[in-house]
Amino acid sequence: MLTVDFDRLGIGPGTTVIDVGCGAGRHTYEAYRRGADVIAFDQDGAELDNVDAMLTAMREQGEVPHTGRAEVAKGDALELPYGEGTFDCVIASEILEHVPADDRAIAELVRVLKPGGALVVTVPRWLPERICWLLSREYHSNEGGHVRIYRASALRDKIVAQGMRHTYRHHAHALHAPFWWLKCAVGVSKPDHPAVVAYHRMLVWDMTTRPWVTTTAESLLNPLIGKSVALYFDKPVVGCAGS
Numbered sequence: 001m002l003t004v005d006f007d008r009l010g011i012g013p014g015t016t017v018i019d020v021g022c023g024a025g026r027h028t029y030e031a032y033r034r035g036a037d038v039i040a041f042d043q044d045g046a047e048l049d050n051v052d053a054m055l056t057a058m059r060e061q062g063e064v065p066h067t068g069r070a071e072v073a074k075g076d077a078l079e080l081p082y083g084e085g086t087f088d089c090v091i092a093s094e095i096l097e098h099v100p101a102d103d104r105a106i107a108e109l110v111r112v113l114k115p116g117g118a119l120v121v122t123v124p125r126w127l128p129e130r131i132c133w134l135l136s137r138e139y140h141s142n143e144g145g146h147v148r149i150y151r152a153s154a155l156r157d158k159i160v161a162q163g164m165r166h167t168y169r170h171h172a173h174a175l176h177a178p179f180w181w182l183k184c185a186v187g188v189s190k191p192d193h194p195a196v197v198a199y200h201r202m203l204v205w206d207m208t209t210r211p212w213v214t215t216t217a218e219s220l221l222n223p224l225i226g227k228s229v230a231l232y233f234d235k236p237v238v239g240c241a242g243s
Contacts, residue, residue: 001207002030003093003122003172003228010118011036013067016088020077020109021095025051028070031091032058035065040072041080048072077105085114093122094228096155097129097146103158110162115237119164122230123150128177136184152229164233171226174218179203180227 004027011017013035019028022040028051031038040051055070064070075081077092078101090113092105099105106121113119124132129149132139140146156166179199186193206214 001173002026003230004030004091004120005170005230005232006030006034008168008232009089009120011089013065016086016114017091018080018082018087018089018112019091019093020080021092021098022051022072023047023094025054027091027093029054029058031089032064032068032070035067036089037067037069038071040070041075041077042072043074043076045074048074078108080108080112082112084111085117086112088114088117090117090119092120093230094124096121097123097148097150098144100147102148106159106162110159110164110235113235115235117235119159119233119235120230121155121159121233122172122228123155125171125226125229126151128180128225128227131177132180132184135181136188138188139180139184150229152231156231159231159233163236165236166231167234168232170230171222171228172230173227174221174225175203175206175214177225177227 011031011034015036017031017036017038018041019025019031019038020041022028022042024047025040028038028040032055040048040055042048052072055072058064073081077095077099090109092109096102096105109119109121124146126149129146133149152169160166182199183196186196190196
């Protein structure tokens with residue numbers, strides 16, 4: 001289940017990518033499948049072990065082009081261990097809402113991006129997220145949980161203030177918003193509730209089969225209740241030769 005539009009980013013062979021806060025690795029895997037040189041970066045060592053195992057399996061099963069390279073790296077998004085302008089593309093999907101010092105994290109994302117490169121940041125959208133917070137304190141008040149709700153315009157302005165140029169925005173995962181509202185209503189610690197189980201079964205069916213009815217429904221609903229908002233940016237090239 002991808003939140004990021006890889007076609008828009010133009011990721012392919014020869015592209016250097018870092019997936020900051022990669023989690024279970026869904027965006028790392030897609031970059032790798034496209035032949036990119038990708039680093040899966042996260043502070044959760046156990047999660048990275050799982051990602052590394054999957055990357056190895058993908059390579060052994062011939063699921064990636066020969067140009068593709070991938071590795072995992074453990075560290076802190078507030079202090080990325082890479083030089084300025086290292087990557088062609090920086091992905092930060094669903095992480096900034098967890099980071100108290102988000103301005104510092106944004107500065108690091110921008111710092112390691114090459115001039116002319118692309119940054120994409122995704123976070124929970126304000127309205128669906130606000131409903132979750134209203135329905136359940138347990139949803140967000142836990143260690144490592146969400147510390148803020150972003151308005152897309154405010155997050156855009158934070159990133160533009162770091163010298164980036166905003167290029168595009170879209171919403172994603174509309175079918176997942178009601179699922180989380182349901183979980184919050186019955187209790188997020190009750191994954192075996194019949195209604196939650198039934199809705200989750202539908203989501204799995206949708207993600208594995210991609211039938212036209214749910215694909216069409218989600219595309220129509222995304223602008224209204226898409227669970228995530230994705231913001232795309234370019235890093236301007238300053239002081240080009242001949243200028």
